[in-house]
Amino acid sequence: MGEPVTPIAQARGVTKRFGTTVALDDVSLSIVPGETHALVGRNGAGKSTLVSLLTGLTGADSGTVLFNGEAAPAISDRDGWRQRVACVYQHSTIIKTLSVAENLFLNRQSERGPISWPGLRRRAAELLESYEVDVNPEQLAGDLTVEQRQMVEVARALSHGARFVVMDEPTAQLDAGGIARLFRKVRALQERGVTFCYISHHLEEIYQLCQRVTVLRDARHIITAPVDELDTDALVAAMTGPEAAASHLLGETSSRTRKSGPPALAVRELTLAGSYESVSFSVAPGEIVGVAGSASSGAVALAETLAGMRSPTSGVVEAAGQRVRAGSVPDALKAGIGFVPQDRRATGFVPELSMAENATMTVPRRLGRAGFLSPRRKAALANEAVRTLDIKTPSITTPLYGLSGGNQQKVVMARALASEPCALVLIGPTAGVDIRAKETLLAAIDAAAAAGAGALIVSDELDDLRGCDRVLVMFAGRLTAEQSKGWQDADLVAGMEGTRDDR
The missing domain is CATH 3.40.50.300 (P-loop containing nucleotide triphosphate hydrolases)
Known part of the structure; x- marks a missing residue:
């Protein structure tokens, strides 16, 4: 048994409320240097809120966040946070109209005095080469592939001095080849002492890439365990609850028969x-x-x-x-x-x-005549969608940005079904x-x-x-x-x- 390792990032008993909603309830997380630590849970489990605490986007109502055993900077100290942690989101924060070099050194293009563009490009090339990111620093960021933009974001984060990177659904827009290349980059950086918190709904990725996994459910910490000690059934049970795990039947269908008539x-x-x-x-x-x-x-x-x-x-x-x-x-x-x-x-x-407006925007004819829309009919269709698709929303009048990603996708599906389509x-x-x-x-x-x-x-x-x-x-x-x-x-x-x- 060696000496205890000081976590590179840690949340101790953090709680966060938004109005009457408890987004995190006494949650703890400890990530040790050099590992890739998975954070999983259903939509609404609290993952995004925990990430916002770990990256300084918001503060906890109670509990503490630490980096290398020291208290996190004040929320207003953005440079302090950048030196400790970075997040690569599913939707890139790269500015597409700027060059790669400008994105890498945004708001710090010059060390002193006027900007030296040759110097900026040289610094960018050195940074990219040091992390083996094969991208031309003069290239327009909008012309990069998704995986190239992700690696530029990682390089930018590391250039601030951070050695802890949160990756939030990084493979959502990548094909199989892009995922394999991303994993190779993550492993190479891990060997160089970079630590990752990896968030994904694709459980097979957790087993391919991560060493430990933490599961959140209903705003609470459920389990943290080595990945090789937690099989898929146990992981699903932790995410959904034991009674729900038995219904994990993706791909099974009811009995269907093709109908007569022309092709749909x-x-x-x-x-x-x-x-x-x-x-x-x-x-x-x-x-x-x-x-x-x-x-x-x-x-x-x-x-x-x-x-x-x-x-x-x-x-x-x-x-x-x-x-x-x-x-x-x-x-x-x-x-x-x-x-x-x-x-x-x-x-x-x-x-x-609102949820109701989004779910019914393609079916005005079902809501009224001559341009007059019936609020009662709209509410009836929206409530039907809530029931049939199990949409979790405070109200059908709640703006869609207030719903979790999974519930937003259910609303998009509800809209597709609202017209009773043939195809x-x-x-x-x-x-x-x-x-x-x-x-x-x-x-x-x-x-x-x-x-x-x-x-x-x-x-x-x-x-x-x-x-x-x-x-x-x-x-x-x-x-x-x-x-x-x-x-x-x-x-x-x-x-x-x-x-x-x-x-």
């Missing part, structure tokens, strides 16, 4: 220059079809075309036998296509509007949500299909695809394979990575 969705020779070409398939009423592909496969662009967000170069889209006008979101909605976009924050909802087009419908929310969202898709809708799920998350009747594989803009129900993970991943082509 039909695509013929669809091409979008630079993204995909000559794509043809159909989805029957009552059928769920998956489209698996990496970020560069063209799958997302295909789904956005079906929803009217992009105008194809050529080809035809039909919904329930009716041709859909290309490049028109209103026409796609009118044709009966319900849509869940890839990025709920950017295109999925209006954060300042659903869903991009990563469970991205960034916890296990129970995944079950709810996938069950909603299954219920819509059982009622006669066709559903197309575009995702690189295998759990999203397990309940599909079949899965189409896209690689480099082409449909390359079709996997029947009961497919093997290895076969699907091989197709997504381009090592197998069955067409």
Whole structure:
């Protein structure tokens, strides 16, 4: 037994309230130098609040935060916090209109006097080289890939002197190759003494990357344990409660049968220059079809075309036998296509509007006539969505920014279902949500299909695809394979990575 190791970051009995809501209740966390420590829990468990305390965005009502055994700086001491901790968020804080060099040394471009641009670029190049980040310091940050922006953020954090980095859902927008490269970088930095707190809803990542894991549930600390001593069932039980763990049935579906009639969705020779070409398939009423592909496969662009967000170069889209006008979101909605976009924050909802307004904004005809909307009808639809999708919200009038990420995604799903669509087009419908929310969202898709809708799920998350009747594989803009129900993970991943082509 050696001497006790002083934690690089520690929270002792922290409690935080927002009005009557208890966001953290006497929570403790201890992260030792050089480890990658996972922080997991369902949406609303308290992870984001704990991160805000560890990064100085807000203060605790009680309890203390320490770094290397010393009390955290005052909230107003931003430089003090930057020297101790940094956070790489799922949504980048890089300023896209500035160069990489300017982002790395934002507000400290010059050590003294006027800015020396050659000197700034030289300092940036030295910093990037020291952490093996292969990016041109003169490049515009907006032209970087997601993983490049993340590593620039990490390098910026380390340049302040911080050796503790919080990574919040860093893989949410990465394909398999990007995730593997990110993990290699994290391990290399870990060997150089950098410590990570890693937040993810993808439990397999916890086992691949982390040494210890802390679970929060209902604003309380549940367990901290070495990852290799906590199997998946035990981890799920800790996150959801033992009684809920038994319902962890992602990918299982109810009995469904295809309905008669024209295809719910039909695509013929669809091409979008630079993204995909000559794509043809159909989805029957009552059928769920998956489209698996990496970020560069063209799958997302295909789904956005079906929803009217992009105008194809050529080809035809039909919904329930009716041709859909290309490049028109209103026409796609009118044709009966319900849509869940890839990025709920950017295109999925209006954060300042209420839960009810977001859930019903695509169905004004169900709310009234001649432009007069009935508040009673809106409330009825919103309350129905709350019940069927188990949306946790203080009120249907609560602005959507006040809901957790998982509940925001449920509202986006509610909006897609509100028009009683003949076809659903869903991009990563469970991205960034916890296990129970995944079950709810996938069950909603299954219920819509059982009622006669066709559903197309575009995702690189295998759990999203397990309940599909079949899965189409896209690689480099082409449909390359079709996997029947009961497919093997290895076969699907091989197709997504381009090592197998069955067409």
